[in-house]
Amino acid sequence: MKQEIIQMALLVRDYDEAIDFYTQRLQFKLVEDTQLSDTKRWVVVTPPGSSGCRLLLAKAANEEQEKCIGHQSGGRVFLFLHTDNIQRDYKNLQQQKVRIISEPAEQPYGTVLVFEDLYGNKWDLIQPITK
Secondary structure, eight states, X not given: OOOOOOEEEEEESOHHHHHHIIIIISOOEEEEEEEOSSSOEEEEEEOTTOOSOEEEEEEXXXXXXXXXXXXXXXXXXXXXXXXXXXXXXXXXXXXXXXXXXXXXXXXXXXXXXXXXXXXXXXXXXXXXXXX
């Protein structure tokens, strides 16, 4: 048996502001933006060079979902993004005025910094130790 997680939903307030943040500020690639109904779109983004899990930007459809925007993980780091050059990406985050929670720090598994997306979800940006 072979299975893999290919996509996960990330609740957003507005499709266009989320697309702008992820494609312009984080430099993700817009994979798909398909209108499904008057109020629903299928919007998928992925980090540059990635062949792994993608993000479905899912607009909150009701009040209960709206309350969860930015809090899908209860305040913990929610998403983990590997990079081949953390200093380059750190500089980009700073230039794009993305909120940095913790500066780059060496850990046993690599160099990591924590940042927030436009809704307050926490991300680990990790440059793993290469062996």
